[in-house]
Amino acid sequence: MAKTYDYLFKLLLIGDSGVGKTCVLFRFSDDSFNNSFISTIGIDFKIRTIELDGKKIKLQIWDTAGQERFRTITTAYYRGAMGIILVYDITNERSFENIKNWIRNIEEHAASDVERMIIGNKCDIEERREVSRERGEQLAIEYGTKFLETSAKANLNIDEAFFTLARDIKSKMEQNEMRAGGSSSNAGRVNVGGTGTQKKSFFSNWSCSLL
Amino acid sequence: MNSSSPSQPSASKQPLENPTKSPVNSPVVEARTNENTLICKICQTVVILKNMTTEWLDEERDLPLPRQKKGIEYAQTEPVHGYFGVKDIFAFENVGFTRSSEGKRYLVCGECEQGPVGFVDPATEMNYITPNRLAELPATTTSVKN
Numbered sequence: 001m002a003k004t005y006d007y008l009f010k011l012l013l014i015g016d017s018g019v020g021k022t023c024v025l026f027r028f029s030d031d032s033f034n035n036s037f038i039s040t041i042g043i044d045f046k047i048r049t050i051e052l053d054g055k056k057i058k059l060q061i062w063d064t065a066g067q068e069r070f071r072t073i074t075t076a077y078y079r080g081a082m083g084i085i086l087v088y089d090i091t092n093e094r095s096f097e098n099i100k101n102w103i104r105n106i107e108e109h110a111a112s113d114v115e116r117m118i119i120g121n122k123c124d125i126e127e128r129r130e131v132s133r134e135r136g137e138q139l140a141i142e143y144g145t146k147f148l149e150t151s152a153k154a155n156l157n158i159d160e161a162f163f164t165l166a167r168d169i170k171s172k173m174e175q176n177e178m179r180a181g182g183s184s185s186n187a188g189r190v191n192v193g194g195t196g197t198q199k200k201s202f203f204s205n206w207s208c209s210l211l
Numbered sequence: 212m213n214s215s216s217p218s219q220p221s222a223s224k225q226p227l228e229n230p231t232k233s234p235v236n237s238p239v240v241e242a243r244t245n246e247n248t249l250i251c252k253i254c255q256t257v258v259i260l261k262n263m264t265t266e267w268l269d270e271e272r273d274l275p276l277p278r279q280k281k282g283i284e285y286a287q288t289e290p291v292h293g294y295f296g297v298k299d300i301f302a303f304e305n306v307g308f309t310r311s312s313e314g315k316r317y318l319v320c321g322e323c324e325q326g327p328v329g330f331v332d333p334a335t336e337m338n339y340i341t342p343n344r345l346a347e348l349p350a351t352t353t354s355v356k357n
Contacts (some may be wrong), residue, residue: 003301004260008301037275043310043319043324046305046308049304
């Protein structure tokens with residue numbers, strides 16, 4: 001079947017456990033029921049489809065839940081990732097401090113041109129905040145990344161984060177294509193109609209988890 | 212493991228082109244695409260656009276209930292009949308793949324995570340979604356929330 005989209009981006013969520021990467025929205029929480037079956041077993045990855053500048057983009061979003069210790073995440077884990085969202089919990093100082101370790105890990109193991117973004121997630125109430133927005137912004141400036149505060153529970157800014165990252169990846173890709181005269185650098189670019197040389201292995205070798 | 216387990220789909224055992232080999236039962240898998248776009252019953256997000264699936268699994272499978280009663284250790288399930296199948300995971304607009312639970316992986320809405328709305332056949336890696344747990348968007352409607 002001919003491809004029905006223009007780009008395919010693989011994104012990865014990383015950060016300490018408990019920062020809300022896997023925050024699930026319990027829209028139907030009700031005292032007589034347990035957490036749903038889904039929230040119990042967890043989600044491995046998601047396919048989301050967005051449109052940017054008239055281009056249809058498929059996002060494959062992975063979560064590293066269960067393997068949060070940065071020492072255990074190495075090259076194989078990052079393979080093929082075009083964007084990485086670093087997540088900390090604004091009510092957890094330690095998770096913020098660890099962002100630096102995560103960045104070091106990315107620099108060591110991920111592709112050098114991977115797009116990065118830092119997110120301060122609020123999994124709990126504002127009164128328990130330990131990390132100010134300013135410190136988050138400062139860290140992002142230090143590492144030259146974009147920054148957003150989100151609330152996974154209220155679904156606040158989560159979509160914006162994905163859009164922002166996807167937009168940055170797309171821009172970078174288009175610049176590379178122009179520089180290459182359109183002859184190469186088709187990573188993530190889908191050949192509509194199935195002609196060309198989309199690498200079959202591009203999204204394989206992934207066994208981690210999502211959002 | 213019983214015969215209605217999602218981990219033992221019959222897609223690989225009942226090839227489309229050879230229905231005559233099982234004269235007693237009609238073939239459970241046929242080539243068929245989804246005539247309508249399928250959306251989440253809860254949040255209306257498009258899970259898969261029309262004409263994206265390649266087969267129809269005309270069989271009953273047990274799917275876990277979206278909501279489980281408290282105090283019961285095992286996953287409660289119900290039989291659900293009929294699934295559209297597609298191999299390519301990128302055929303979906305918005306979908307989530309669960310982690311493996313007792314060797315089975317399930318599909319959920321990619322937005323609100325409601326489900327399971329289908330399952331993955333571990334043998335063939337075909338992805339099956341059921342219209343029974345999704346809403347169908349009439350073919351004429353053009354404004355959809357993506």
